[in-house]
Structures are given as structure tokens and as C-alpha cells.
Amino acid sequence: MSLREKKTAKKKADILRSAVEVIAEKGYHATTMEDIAAKLLMTKGSVYYYFKDKQDLLYQSYKMLLEQSNKMITEIINMNLPIKEKLEKVMKSHIVFIISERSSYGLKVKPEHYFEGEQLEIIFGLQENYANSFDQLIEEGIQAKIFSEVDVKIVRNLIIGAMNWVIQWYSTEGKKSAEEMAEIISEYLMKILIRS
Amino acid sequence: MSLREKKTAKKKADILRSAVEVIAEKGYHATTMEDIAAKLLMTKGSVYYYFKDKQDLLYQSYKMLLEQSNKMITEIINMNLPIKEKLEKVMKSHIVFIISERSSYGLKVKPEHYFEGEQLEIIFGLQENYANSFDQLIEEGIQAKIFSEVDVKIVRNLIIGAMNWVIQWYSTEGKKSAEEMAEIISEYLMKILIRS
Amino acid sequence: MSLREKKTAKKKADILRSAVEVIAEKGYHATTMEDIAAKLLMTKGSVYYYFKDKQDLLYQSYKMLLEQSNKMITEIINMNLPIKEKLEKVMKSHIVFIISERSSYGLKVKPEHYFEGEQLEIIFGLQENYANSFDQLIEEGIQAKIFSEVDVKIVRNLIIGAMNWVIQWYSTEGKKSAEEMAEIISEYLMKILIRS
Amino acid sequence: MSLREKKTAKKKADILRSAVEVIAEKGYHATTMEDIAAKLLMTKGSVYYYFKDKQDLLYQSYKMLLEQSNKMITEIINMNLPIKEKLEKVMKSHIVFIISERSSYGLKVKPEHYFEGEQLEIIFGLQENYANSFDQLIEEGIQAKIFSEVDVKIVRNLIIGAMNWVIQWYSTEGKKSAEEMAEIISEYLMKILIRS
DNA sequence: CATGAATGAGTATTCATTCAT
DNA sequence: GATGAATGAATACTCATTCAT
Numbered sequence A, B, C, D: 001m002s003l004r005e006k007k008t009a010k011k012k013a014d015i016l017r018s019a020v021e022v023i024a025e026k027g028y029h030a031t032t033m034e035d036i037a038a039k040l041l042m043t044k045g046s047v048y049y050y051f052k053d054k055q056d057l058l059y060q061s062y063k064m065l066l067e068q069s070n071k072m073i074t075e076i077i078n079m080n081l082p083i084k085e086k087l088e089k090v091m092k093s094h095i096v097f098i099i100s101e102r103s104s105y106g107l108k109v110k111p112e113h114y115f116e117g118e119q120l121e122i123i124f125g126l127q128e129n130y131a132n133s134f135d136q137l138i139e140e141g142i143q144a145k146i147f148s149e150v151d152v153k154i155v156r157n158l159i160i161g162a163m164n165w166v167i168q169w170y171s172t173e174g175k176k177s178a179e180e181m182a183e184i185i186s187e188y189l190m191k192i193l194i195r196s
Numbered sequence E: 001c002a003t004g005a006a007t008g009a010g011t012a013t014t015c016a017t018t019c020a021t
Numbered sequence F: 001g002a003t004g005a006a007t008g009a010a011t012a013c014t015c016a017t018t019c020a021t
Helices: A003-026 A033-039 A044-050 A054-077 A083-101 A117-143 A152-169 A178-190 B003-026 B033-039 B044-050 B054-077 B083-101 B117-143 B152-164 B178-193 C003-026 C033-039 C044-050 C054-077 C083-101 C117-143 C152-169 C178-190 D003-026 D033-039 D044-050 D054-077 D083-101 D117-143 D152-164 D178-193
Strands: none
Touching: A003 A033, A003 A044, A003 A054, A003 A083, A033 A044, A033 A054, A054 A083, A054 A117, A083 A117, A083 A152, A083 A178, A117 A152, A152 A178, A152 B152, A152 B178, A178 B152, B003 B033, B003 B044, B003 B054, B003 B083, B033 B044, B033 B054, B054 B083, B054 B117, B083 B117, B083 B152, B083 B178, B117 B152, B152 B178, C003 C033, C003 C044, C003 C054, C003 C083, C033 C044, C033 C054, C054 C083, C054 C117, C083 C117, C083 C152, C083 C178, C117 C152, C152 C178, C152 D152, C152 D178, C178 D152, D003 D033, D003 D044, D003 D054, D003 D083, D033 D044, D033 D054, D054 D083, D054 D117, D083 D117, D083 D152, D083 D178, D117 D152, D152 D178
């Protein structure tokens, strides 16, 4: 990749990050291209130089988010750790990520509303990948008799829901750092799984 | 209340319910007055007879939701039941309500974005009321040594988060009814609290 | 049709006429919705109440134009007149229409650029209809040995082209009225056909 | 002219030809600088090295067209040929030129919309020159009693209109070559003039 | 000379809101 | 009370134009 290409890639990534943040904060429709651009001291026009349209920006933002989380969960799965610690690590990473990126792995409404065709398929694929990885960890724990025999999908959804909701109530002004909060939360959520 | 007043009140409530549903489905900004009116075979114009503006509609919708949940939680608190059963009942009601109304107790983004001044205070008050009631139940359980000594606020947020997220994944086409699902979920979430 | 419906239909027709004129004058892309609205002392918003979008406005304008000319040519074809007079009448009507409506039967570029799918088919159909009617008149004249044996399609295109071009050079400030000019032109163009 | 200047001149001419074609195809406003540049595998930026702005490009394109046609008509006028053949030659050249350059001597709308001041004068001058040359040929034919006594200006406009319209209907996929078509058309149009 | 990038003015379009009937 | 119509403010998007490298 040439220097110029690197610069372009960086700029694109910057815009995506900016977009993720603003959209997570205000919602897709309430976010204007102006908002996203202003945050980076750019003009709308520039953003359009890098992205086809607002929807494209949303798609790529969301895709980036999901890819990052898939990368994260895959790495952790491949670590040589006890299953319980793996799952805790995943949860903590998930929570810290949400807090630090000020975003959410979950759109505030169904992807079907925003994407269609190939885009929707890719997004669904990535979501499924993450969900499956999560499920895999839970199942492994169940096999190992460390987790109780729960309905994997439901429990996974509950845990992800509880984590994604954190952005609604966690305040950076509070006493606890993101990491501390992630530690506490993962401990609590683990209780849903741990054999008593 | 005269007949006319009753009729008006009913119409208002109808509109609110319609609004709650569409807004929950598509998000506030993506929802047009047309959408809300069309669902009731009305015209936009008529809606304005009953509500000052779109924001007012949102406010009253959301307030209604919160009032209903507060009413619900208060009734359950006053029942003569073991604490564990009370909390389970609250959770089940919360979940069933979310599924049936196809809405969410939580706006998809912070209330601060939509309300201000007195409205915001009232909304915050109602949310606090609900949170406090929830906390009260948790604390009672802790006092009674039935629940373990968790950080009440965090756990409450986790549970509410997990429940509010249900709308993102529960499908009415699935095998389980809302009640069955609520039963299962509340059982799982209860594990966060129950002493092991 | 109720009074209200009549009013709406009239308004629509007014907008179409306004659009036809401005678009014929400045071209589709150079014409703004503002231009069209301003001409009728309306706001853009109002125009959008009656028409889906700018393209829709163009389509309906053009369709109206073609329908009117088809109606005109059909009426003349059905008159009980010598073939030569029929064709002259068609030409004169065509020319007077172009001058009075300040528009052109022909878009300035190919319809394919503006329409697609069903719209394009309908436009093509209407154009074909007009062309066929024109051809029919020419052929009739040839059969009757009044016109010479020309290539019907080419001659039709030449005549229509010459007439559509009138809008480029006819000035309302000149000495001749539209009718006089139409008279002269049709006489000249007839020479292409008349047996010598 | 130095080599460099020659190169520059060639590039300019290339761009002009490209511009003429695209503008004739899509219309001035629908044509983007990108379109023109892309056709020559250039970037927009480069085009600006050679031309001040889009309007300048249009002006020079159009001027070039008119100059070429003036050159053509002048050459033919100066040939030693019977008047009838001269006019036929002019028409054929005009038609072949339009078809080959895929452009039109006539802008799709009035020059007044695109040019002003000196530019407009020059364009008008060139148009007038062409028109006058055309008229001169017609008048010569009338003097020679070969053409009938028509209104020169009107007939000239009719003939030019019929020819400029060719681009709207002539298809390169048809059986007839541009030259054959030009032959046929000029023959037909000549009938307007020829004494019967 | 060429070009990638940035910009801003202009335009289509949407939609909450108003109001006369 | 209801509604068809009208409006204008807001916003996505395009594209001619500029300029640093």
C-alpha cells in the first residue's frame, strides 16, 4: 500500500469511527452528515468523497464494528485458557469495547430496516458468526460440566443484551473505570451460566 | 368524564399505542406522523387535534409506558408474596409487556436527546421510580439473605438491559409464547441474584 | 368528479403546463423545482404535494404533450377531407401547438435518458402512435398518387424535425402570427411530398 | 508552433471533441466534467489545465463546431459547381458531420442561455455567418431560376431544422450509412426549393 | 503537467406543522 | 372534529472548482 493509499485508508477509518460514535449517540436518522463531518473538522463534501452516501457510511461503520468484534472473539477462542476464563474475557472485551467506542454492537433497531440485499446478508453473516462463537463458548462450558445446561441461544441473547445496554447507563464520570465495570459485570453475568 | 371526553380519551390512547408501536419499530426520527396516523386510518391533521406536536406524542407515549410499568411494579410489590416470586413476577410482566406492546421501556437513545425541562424531569422521575422499585425488591431479597450481596444498581441495570433487549431477538413466529419465554428468561436472570 | 377532485386535477394540469414551458425553455436539468413552482406563485413543497418527484413531473408533462398531439392527429385523420388537406392540417396544428405551448414534441435528448421501464414503454408507444399516424397519412397520399413515392419514415422524420425546430427560431415579436407561420411552413414542407 | 504547443493544441482539440460528443448525447447540464475527462482517461483536474471552466469548454466546443461548418460551407461556396450541386453538397456535409460527430450544430436550447457578452456575439456571428452562407446559396438558386421564390430565411431554418433533427432518429445500426442517408435526405429537402 | 483531495454553493426531497373549509 | 392543501425549514447529495503535492 502506497503512502497515499495509507492516508486514504486512515481517513476512511477516521470517518467511520466518527460516524460510529455519533450514530451510537444520536441514532442514525437524527445524525446528519454535517454532524459526522464537523466532528472531524471536515465538510460534508469531503465525507462524500470517501463514502457513497449516508447509508454506505452506516453499512461500513457497522460492518467494521462487527468485524472487530468477530476478530476479538476468535482470538480469545483460540487462546489456551480454561473455558470460564475465555468467556469472561470475551465479555470484558465486549463491554470495554462498547464503552470505549461509545457505540453498540447492536443497531438500535433491526438491521432489516437499514440494509438489504447483499449488505444485509453480510451483516447477518457477521452477526451470526459472533453469535455462533459466543454459543460455542457456552456449549463448551456445558460439555465440560462447568456451565449448567441452559438454552444456549436464549442465554447468549440475554448476556449480549445486558452488555449492549451498558452504554445506556454507564457514565464515564462514575467512580469505576471501564475495565473495573467490565470485570464486575462479567462476574455477575457469569452467574447465569455457572453450575451452582 | 362525559361521553365526549371519554371518546377523546380513547382516541388519544389509541394514537399513543399506535405511536409507541411504530416508534419502537422504526425509531423516533424514522417515524413520520403519516405512519402513525395511517396505522389508525386517520390523517396527519387529525393527530394534531389530539397532540400538540410530534415531540408531545413521543413524550406522552413514553410517559404512558413508564406509568404503566410503574403501576405494574407497584402492584406486585404490594402483593403478599415471597420476595423471590415478586421479583420474578416483575420480570415476567416486564418481558410480556415488551413483547406484546412491541415496544421498549427504554428509548433507543438517552431521554436527554428527546426531552428537556419539566418533561425530562418527569421522565427521569418515572424511570427512577421504576428503578427504585426494582432496587427495593433486590435489596429486600438481599436483606432476607435470599439474594447474594450484589451491587444493586449494576445488577438492576443488567437485568433491565437483558429484558429490554428481548425485543431485538424474540420472534413471534418462534415456538415459545411470550409467557413461556418470560418464564424462562426470568428464571435465568434470577440466577444473577440467587445465593448459590 | 367532485369539486375538490376537479380543483386538484386543474392544479395538476397547471403545474404540468408550467413545467412543460420551463423545461422546454431551459432544458430538464437546468430547470429547478423552484422555477416551476415560482412561475405559478407556489412553493416547491406544493409541487411535491402533487408530484412524486421531478422525474415524475417530466414524465407526466411529456406524456400529456404526446397524448394531446395523438388526440389531435387522430381527430384530423378521421375528418372527411382530401388527404393533402389532412396532412397540412396536422402540420399546422403541430406547429401552432409548439409555438403556443412554447414546448416541443421532442425532448431535447433521447427519452432513454430520462425514462425507463414502463414509463419508457409508454412514451415510446405514444411516440410510435404519432409517427404511425403521420406515416399513415403519407402512405395514403402515396396510394392516391398525390404524393410521390418517398421513403415514408425518413420523410416523416424530416418533416417532424423541421417543425420541432421552429421553436428555436420563431420569434413572437416577428411580423407573422403563429398561424400564418404554420401556414407558410406547411406549404413548404408539403413540397417534399407533392408530385411534381 | 513548437512541439509543446502542438501537443497542447492536440490535447485541447481532443478534449473539445470529447466534450462535444458527451454534451450532444446528454445535454450540457447533465454532463459532468468527470464524464468528459473519463472519456479520455483523464482526471477532471487535468481538464482544468486546458480550459478555464465548464462554460469555457462548452463555448470553445460550440465555437469549434460552428467554425468547422463555416469553413466547410465557405469551401463549397467557392467551388466551381452548379448551384444545385453546391447546396446538395452543403447539406450532405452537414448531415454527415452531425452523424459522425454525434453532435448538433444547434445547441438543444438557445445560445442566450449559455453565453453572454462577447462570447454570445461571437457565437451569434458564427451562426449568422453559416445562415448567411446558406441563404446566399438559396438566393443564388432563386436568381438562377432553379429554385422557386421561397422565403429564404424560413426555408433555411426548415432545412437546418430537418437536418439537425437527424441525430434524434438516425441509428448507426440501420442499413444505411451516413453518406447514403445524407444523399437521400438532401434529395428530399431539395424538393422544397426546386421549381416544379 | 497531472491528480487526489477538499470545498461550498446549489438542488431535490422530506416532513412536521398550520390552516381554511 | 376531520382533512386536503400548502409551506418552509432541514438535510442528503452533486458537482464545478481549487489547490497542494
